[in-house]
Amino acid sequence: MYGSTTLNSAPVGSFVLVKEVNAEGLTRRRLLDLGLVPGTRVEVIRRSPVGDPIAFNIRGAVIALRQEESSKVTVIDS
Amino acid sequence: MGLTYQSTGKLANREAFDVPVSANEPVIALAGNPNTGKSTVFNALTGLRQHTGNWPGKTVLQTKGIFIHEGQQYTLVDLPGTYSLLANSVDEQVARDFICFAKPDATIVVVDATCLERNLNLALQVMEITEQVVLCVNLIDEARRRKLNIDTGALTRALGIPVVATAARSKEGLPQLLESTAKVVWKKIKPRPNLVQYIPEVEAAVSLLEPKVKALLGNDINPRWISLRLLDGDITLIKALEKFYGQQKVKSVREVFA
Amino acid sequence: MSLPSSLGQLVEEAQRLSGPLQNTIRDSIVNSIYTTAESIAAGAVTTGDPERTDWDRKIDNILTSPVWGFPIMLGLLVLVFWVTITGANIPSAMLAEGLFWIEARLTDFFMAVNAPAWLHGFLVLGVYRSLAWVVSVMLPPMAIFFPMFTLLEDSGYLPRVAFNLDRFFKKAGAHGKQALTMSMGFGCNAAGIIACRVIDSPRERLIATLTNVFVPCNGRFPTLIALAMIFVGGSVALSLAGAVATLAVAGLVVLGIAITLFVSWLLSKTLLKGTPSSFTLELPPYRRPQIAQVILRSMLDRTIFVLTRAMIIAAPAGGIIWILANTHIGDTSILAALAGWLDPFAQHMGLDGFILTAFILGLPANEIVLPILIMSYVSGGAMMELDSLAALRQLLVDQHGWTWLTALCTMIFILCHWPCGTTLFTIQKEQHRWRWTLLAVAIPTAMGIILCITVNYLAQGLGLI
Structure with missing residues (x-):
């Protein structure tokens, strides 16, 4: 299945590819700088005990993002 | 024309960062991502000869220390741990401004051997500003434990530095790190960084802009790097240039961005 | 080709070249750097064991699990307090004994040279005694707490706490890393406020700064513990007293955390309105901390640092308080007069005038609040070390009519009142605005007054006392 979704709704344990970052300004810069450039493979590692934030493996580092940011990254199944 | 900007030397700028300005006391910057064991490297090199304070005008912690290698005293400045130098946070600005304007005699970039890909991102950015770079692949013991083999020869060839x-916790590799750094400081090794090549559109714009940057600011700060930042609209760098290269002739910067 | 004659022209030129494609240019620049890094890393790293167990994940499965995450956090909190409290008791007593032995020798010396009584009083009973008190009360818990905190910090556990708790902070309009600055506040609020630098966004950093005082620092713990031992632990068997008192203090800490979240929420809805800024938190790999380094760094950077500052403040304060307690107008000392004047208001809060006076005079450092109180209760007119909790209990309960309600209100006010002088100085230095420093005084003070009055009247109204 090649449906595109956003990073926050990808299931825990799945691998996804970044399609694009739909944010502007500083948020966009920060997300890109974390390595979320198109084509990057991201693993969804875990949710915090209360659901949010979610931890991702982005280029070798485990980074937690809140829904506000992770929902701005469009991804496709990998 | 326009060469007035060159009149401010690196030593005068160093004063603005509160580090030694004497030409015979080399200054070395320590850059790196957070969690790479950068402070372990710093502590291992300087021991108790440390001094903490604030970066001038910023509420960011500045840690300086000294070490002596073969009878020569060096000042080591620990930069804030950052993922990048694209100036999205105060920490990144501080780190960038120091490398760019204080022009340390060498910059050691500490990277995590177990997470090389992410960490090289910062090293590549530092290499765009200065050639005087040494890469310290730290946590090599951790990498061995995880059965990761790091080919430092391949890295040297690929990066040109x-x-x-090292494994700073057990002081492994630190003598070699000092050795290489000293050679870079005293120009016994001249690193030739292999710079990132951008897409043709960007490279074309850079080649148009670079001569103009050189004409205005000279070679004091890497013109290719400044061109890239200007193209990507980094207003914090323009403000920093204003600050370190005087206010004259730059009146219209804010108007342009308004 | 025309050459630019100013930075402004250069910027114009760059704008013209990048044109409307600036976002694309930036994206492609970041993309190229990452792609280059990727290919260099791929050429230099070979992995021999792709199937190896990822211990970090296994540990995280437990430490950030929906079931175990919170109990473990709370358990560690209680453990750290318990170790600090019980571990500090003996060295504290030994230090006190040693330092007061020196005081006796100093007194002998002053007598031998026939020094005037006021000089002996000011220097020995005022300055020296307050220094001795601060050192013996503060040094042992700090020397235990800071290394433990640094251990948790170095092992990589603290970011997991922020990860677990971020949702709550987000709801309060604050930043998850505030959990880290609060943990630091347990050691020292001034240190906690400096730690607020880890929060990038100015709005969230300010919220963390203004609420840090709601976690009780090492200077306040000993008093909380002493009161808990007397009024809570005192009602159970001696062997259990320590544990019960620890739980009572832990309960108070949880109240402090709840107040922090509430005040953060209030601030983000009123004075510090704004949308939560972007939040990124790295969960670094767990690492075995280097014990020797941890002890060395936490002693040098934190313990000695905080202690020195507290001593610099406590020494002159001790002298001034001795003067206030020993300068008589008519037949009452200035201290007693002040207490008498404050008493009517203090009674509403479930306190008495002496308690409130002690808090006010304790502004320089929280650890001298209890000594001032004791000094003003006993007629001696100097701070004194009571040799046992039993003696303190007798002084408070039998001689000055303390009830459990007085103790509770005092403990609440210890948790919620103005930050100490050092902390206020630090807030001013970090934020550079008087209005924030004043707000840092006003918020916890108002909170404490309201809570104390409510608890007092509620307990009395319900006939609990």
């Missing part, structure tokens, strides 16, 4: 593997 000296690469030293």
Whole structure:
């Protein structure tokens, strides 16, 4: 299945590819700088005990993002 | 024309960062991502000869220390741990401004051997500003434990700068790191960084802009790097240039961005 | 080709070249750097064991699990307090004994040279005694707490706490890393406020700064513990007293955390309105901390640092308080007069005038609040070390009519009142605005007054006392 979704709704344990970052300004810069450039493979590692934030493996580092940011990254199944 | 900007030397700028300005006391910057064991490297090199304070005008912690290598005293400045130098946070600005304007005699970039890909991102950015770079591949013991094999020779060839593997916790590799750094400081090694090549559109714009940057600011600060930042609209760098290169002739900067 | 004659022209030129494609240019620049890094890393790293167990994940499965995450956090909190409290008791007593032995020798010396009584009083009973008190009360818990905190910090556990708790902070309009600055506040609020630098966004950093005082620092713990031992632990068997008192203090800490979240929420809805800024938190790999380094760094950077500052403040404060307690107008000392004047208001809060006076005079450092109180209760007119909790209990309960309600209100006010002088100085230095420093005084003070009055009247109204 090649449906595109956003990073926050990808299931825990799945691998996804970044399609694009739909944010502007500083948020966009920060997300890109974390390595979320198109084509990057991201693993969804875990949710915090209360659901949010979610931890991702982005280029070798485990980074937690809140829904506000992770929902701005469009991804496709990998 | 326009060469007035060159009149401010690096030593005068160093004063603005509160580090030694004497030409015979080399200044070395320590850059790196957070969680790479950068402070372990710093502590291992300087021991108790440390001094903490604030970066002038910023509420960011500045840690300086000294070490002596073969009878020569060096000042080591620990930069804030950052993922990048694209100036999205105060920490990144501080780190960038120091490398760019205080022009340390060498910059050691500490990377995590177990997470090389992410960490090289910062090293590549530092290499765009200065050639005086040494790569310290730290946590090599951790990498061995995880059965990761790091080919430092391949890294040296790919990057064009000296690469030293260390395990700062056990002081492994630190003598070699000092050795390489000293050679870079005293120009016994001249690193030739292999710079990132951008897409043709960007490279074309850079080649148009670079001569103009050179004409205005000279070679004091890497013109290719400044061109890239201007193209990507980094207003914080323009403000920093204003600050370090005087206010004259730059009146219209804010108007342009308004 | 025309050459630019100013930075402004250069910027114009760059704008013209990048044109409307600036976002694309930036994206492609970041993309190229990452792609280059990727290919260099791929050429230099070979992995021999792709199937190896990822211990970090296994540990995280437990430490950030929906079931175990919170109990473990709370358990560690209680453990750290318990170790600090019980571990500090003996060295504290030994230090006190040693330092007061020196005081006796100093007194002998002053007598031998026939020094005037006021000089002996000011220097020995005022300055020296307050220094001795601060050192013996503060040094042992700090020397235990800071290394433990640094251990948790170095092992990589603290970011997991922020990860677990971020949702709550987000709801309060604050930043998850505030959990880290709060943990630091347990050691020292001034240190906690400096730690607020880890929060990038100015709005969230300010919220963390203004609420840090709601976690009780090492200077306040000993008093909380002493009161808990007397009024809570005192009602159970001696062997259990320590544990019960620890739980009572832990309960108070949880109240402090709840107040922090509430005040953060209030601030983000009123004075510090704004949308939560972007939040990124790295969960670094767990690492075995280097014990020797941890002890060395936490002693040098934190313990000695905080202690020195507290001593610099406590020494002159001790002298001034001795003067206030020993300068008589008519037949009452200035201290007693002040207490008498404050008493009517203090009674509403479930306190008495002496308690409130002690808090006010304790502004320089929280650890001298209890000594001032004791000094003003006993007629001696100097701070004194009571040799046992039993003696303190007798002084408070039998001689000055303390009830459990007085103790509770005092403990609440210890948790919620103005930050100490050092902390206020630090807030001013970090934020550079008087209005924030004043707000840092006003918020916890108002909170404490309201809570104390409510608890007092509620307990009395319900006939609990």
